[in-house]
Amino acid sequence: MISVKQAKQIIIEAALPKKSVLLPLSEAFGLVTSKGIIATTDIPNFAQSSMDGYALKYEDKGNLLKVIGEMAAGISEQIKISKGEATRIFTGAPLPLNADTVVMQEKIHFENNLLIVQDENLKQGSNVRSKGAEVKQGDIAMVSGMYLSAAAIGFLAGIGCVEVSVYAPPKVAIILTGNELQKPGNPLEFGQVYEANSFQLKAALNKIGIKNSMVLTAEDDPEELQKVLQKALEVNDVVLLNGGVSVGDYDFVTQAAHTCGVEEKFHKIKQKPGKPLFFGTKEDKLVFGLPGNPSSSLTCFYEYVLPALESSMGLHSSLVEITASVTHDYPKPAGLTHFLKAFYSNGKVTPLHAQESFRLHSFAQANCFIILPEESIGCKAGAIVTVHLLPL
Numbered sequence: 001m002i003s004v005k006q007a008k009q010i011i012i013e014a015a016l017p018k019k020s021v022l023l024p025l026s027e028a029f030g031l032v033t034s035k036g037i038i039a040t041t042d043i044p045n046f047a048q049s050s051m052d053g054y055a056l057k058y059e060d061k062g063n064l065l066k067v068i069g070e071m072a073a074g075i076s077e078q079i080k081i082s083k084g085e086a087t088r089i090f091t092g093a094p095l096p097l098n099a100d101t102v103v104m105q106e107k108i109h110f111e112n113n114l115l116i117v118q119d120e121n122l123k124q125g126s127n128v129r130s131k132g133a134e135v136k137q138g139d140i141a142m143v144s145g146m147y148l149s150a151a152a153i154g155f156l157a158g159i160g161c162v163e164v165s166v167y168a169p170p171k172v173a174i175i176l177t178g179n180e181l182q183k184p185g186n187p188l189e190f191g192q193v194y195e196a197n198s199f200q201l202k203a204a205l206n207k208i209g210i211k212n213s214m215v216l217t218a219e220d221d222p223e224e225l226q227k228v229l230q231k232a233l234e235v236n237d238v239v240l241l242n243g244g245v246s247v248g249d250y251d252f253v254t255q256a257a258h259t260c261g262v263e264e265k266f267h268k269i270k271q272k273p274g275k276p277l278f279f280g281t282k283e284d285k286l287v288f289g290l291p292g293n294p295s296s297s298l299t300c301f302y303e304y305v306l307p308a309l310e311s312s313m314g315l316h317s318s319l320v321e322i323t324a325s326v327t328h329d330y331p332k333p334a335g336l337t338h339f340l341k342a343f344y345s346n347g348k349v350t351p352l353h354a355q356e357s358f359r360l361h362s363f364a365q366a367n368c369f370i371i372l373p374e375e376s377i378g379c380k381a382g383a384i385v386t387v388h389l390l391p392l
């Protein structure tokens with residue numbers, strides 16, 4: 001058995017290659033740019049008013065001005081002003097030719113139908129967004145490696161971008177093993193359990209933009225499992241097997257992986273839950289044999305699978321490590337690293353009641369793991385412990 005640290009290192013070394021893909025902007029939220037983006041035009045594309053008011057030549061601000069027309073947002077015809085003239089103008093509209101300044105409508109008055117500016121703070125260029133103030137044509141508007149937040153998507157749309165090169169979300173297959181699994185919605189026959197792992201894994205994959213993962217099932221039969229794994233490997237970058245990875249007579253995952261040409265990198269880690277985790281590679285594809293117990297499966301996903309997926313997508317790890325003061329004693333024997341389902345708030349972390357790996361009740365209320373290292377014999381209330389905040 002290897003340590004948690006060794007297992008993580010082996011997975012980092014087996015890094016999935018980063019693949020670039022061109023996607024419509026509407027599908028790029030949450031992904032990371034794989035190429036820089038060059039602005040194809042000046043934005044704004046014209047000198048633009050940022051207020052409702054009057055457009056004038058700054059040098060005319062002390063004169064009585066004749067209002068010769070109106071510039072509204074979206075206007076298609078240009079107006080030219082001369083000395084002693086101004087136009088009405090609205091927010092977002094282009095400035096008339098020769099105007100360089102906008103005075104807010106609250107800061108003027110009229111005498112005999114002529115405009116008088118009453119704004120001591122008015123400067124040349126006041127209330128005007130200059131052409132190219134956001135980006136200039138030919139500028140790098142966004143560098144490679146940028147996370148596409150909602151604001152980043154809005155920014156790119158605003159500079160006229162329709163497609164963006166991003167690191168492709170890897171294709172992931174989930175394989176369920178176990179004759180006892182029943183779909184939620186059907187009555188449970190004797191000996192059956194509701195299938196939960198594909199639901200939680202799909203939810204966690206969705207969270208990082210990996211959608212439409214394939215879910216395949218295999219009875220506890222070595223040949224069937226081998227066929228299903230072979231099929232999954234043909235079209236996916238990552239395969240997540242569930243269950244069948246331990247030492248029972250019906251646990252065929254390692255055997256099937258070997259028969260499919262998967263090179264075993266490790267099997268079993270000094271940890272709880274998730275001790276029997278299997279990891280192997282086939283060419284540049286990754287194969288994880290997640291232990292079947294739902295809590296073990298999801299813990300291994302967060303600690304081992306997620307970082308591998310995120311790194312291939314250019315994402316920073318969403319499993320954030322902090323330290324916190326633990327609120328209760330939690331004794332454990334030395335020998336295995338424990339990942340305790342816990343709740344973190346305001347610098348304090350509380351281990352939750354049910355830690356058994358067949359249960360998800362406490363996991364459903366958890367927002368973090370407390371990490372108790374291999375050599376530790378647990379923690380005392382008030383001790384500072386390592387915490388991994390979960391990307392919920």
Ligand SMILES: Nc1nc2c(c(=O)[nH]1)N[C@H]1C(S)=C(S)[C@@H](COP(=O)(O)OP(=O)(O)OC[C@H]3O[C@@H](n4cnc5c(N)ncnc54)[C@H](O)[C@@H]3O)O[C@H]1N2
Binds near residue numbers: 193242276291
């Ligand atoms: N003699 C030993 N027995 C076991 C050991 C061991 O070291 N020696 N390790 C135990 C540990 S720890 C774990 S974890 C499990 C892992 O077992 P498997 O990965 O082989 O998983 P299964 O036996 O197929 O299933 C375990 C458990 O999980 C339920 N399960 C499986 N898939 C799903 C699913 N998709 N949704 C919901 N529940 C699922 C399954 O019904 C079992 O109850 O091995 C221990 N045994």
Ligand code: MOO
Binds near residue numbers: 273358
């Ligand atoms: O390690 Mo198993 O995952 O405890 O139940």
